[in-house]
Amino acid sequence: MTTTPTTHLTDTQTQALLLKLTVLADDEIILAHRDGEWTGHAPILEEDIALANIAQDELGHAGLYLSLAQTLGGSDPDRVAFWRGPDDYRNTRLVELPKGDWAFTMVRQFLYDTAEALWLEAATRSTYAPLAEIAAKAVREEKFHVQHTALWVERLALGTPESERRTQAALTELWPHAAQLFQPVEGEAELTAAGILPDLNAVHARWTDLVTRHLVDKCGLTLPDAPTTQPGRDTHTHHLAPLLEEMQSVARQHPDAEVW
């Protein structure tokens, strides 16, 4: 991996980076949406506050990625978020699944936050300065998310028999989808070789080690077998279409509106 600063992107690099930024933003937007469904309905008031905070951070990261994409020739961030349908969204299945119970939400958030924190930490060393700056900003927030969700998973896994059962059930359902977070986009290898993007395989290995230590060693949970192959990010479960329909309903009722 090179460490020479990247000051100019080739056309293929630009296209690949645009796609990567969209993929990253899509995960953030959809997960923030699912988290936002809890606001006002969390099990304790303190979590109405904490989870809303996490969701705002994720939306903020989406804004950073999409703004950078816009400077590379991408569309307006709201256009990208509110005017693409399920066929064009590139989020993982992990984030689009319904919010489930509190264990499901916390286990999902933990799996996602650990992956995001490790990826961002590596991306702070990107040779492409605009991305390194975004990563430096976002990684500080992600470290708090990881602390928060790791502790929740621990408390639920080591709480009562019911909470343990629910936490294990959530992990069993979510685990097969988590590997999708580490699928490269088309052209990613070239960006990695140029030091623009982190080495995804290395991030995946670190993540597997980190979550195994926490979930298995500390929390006593069992990791199910993960499928050896994953569907692409262009195929979704039936849960994404209704999510987008709701999320985009107001924006699409007013196609002429210029200001929101």
Added chain:
Amino acid sequence: MTHPTPAQTGITPGETAEQHAHFEARIARGEKIEAGDWMPAEYRRQLIRMISQHAHSEVVGMLPEGEWITRAPSLKRKTILMAKVQDEAGHGQYLYHAAETLGATREDMLQALLSGKAKYSSIFNYPTHTWADVGMIGWLVDGAAIKNQTMLAGCSYGPYSRAMVRICSEETFHHKQGKEMIVAYAQGTPEQRAMAQDALNRWWWPAMMMLGPHDADSPNSGVLTRWGIKLKSNDEVRQEFINEHVPELLEAGLTIPDPDLHQDEQGNWRHGPIHWDEFWAVIRGEQGLNKERLGARQHAHDDGAWVRDALQAYTDRQRAVAAD
């Protein structure tokens, strides 16, 4: 012959005239009463009633706007709305803590809310029909709330007063974002303008009413005023609200749904008659979404029971380990 009640006199059997004189002298000097200080039982009772009702209003108040988080039409609006509803949860939290300093417990207060024994502001029983309602709630409902809360920031009970200072600064942001939204829509597409006007038509009178009955019909005001909890009357606060908001709404190009609204010689805006029947019907839960709002809270509470049990079990286990 019937004796006056503590609610009327402020004096509970067992309390002495000296204690009361000393207490009222402190209030007259502008001192704050703090958690451990002697206070009349009736002062404590009234404060717990008011603060917990205020906390419940924040918590139930998350619901009407919270419904729109999943439909906010831009990334910026979605983030702002989440931050705003999050703030309401935070306000509920400070206020429950303020009430706890008087001996109330969060569990008891929540039970009182869920059982319908405790009230919350009936403004939150009105439905939100369109996205513009989110803006109008920020501008008018939070605008009215700020007037009341600014007054309460000067109240005699220290923990309540300090909670209010913090809450007011966040409410100012809520008010500003609501106003900014509605002003933008009033200048937007014809559909956005119609949506803003429709929201004003539905929220104007509820916002006016949320500041409470006319002074002559306000049952708790006497003792609350004497003890420095309530520093202004409902009608005074309402007048401040109208004087600020009427010119701004008119400047935005919107029509206020009150044909009798006019400015008097002193420059005060005078409103037409308020239909209090609706206000009392909503308070009694006969009109509006009382059942749905409490149902949503009950649902969240019941669904979260296993989570709270797990937290308790985990904490107990950690303590047992630490004690070994």
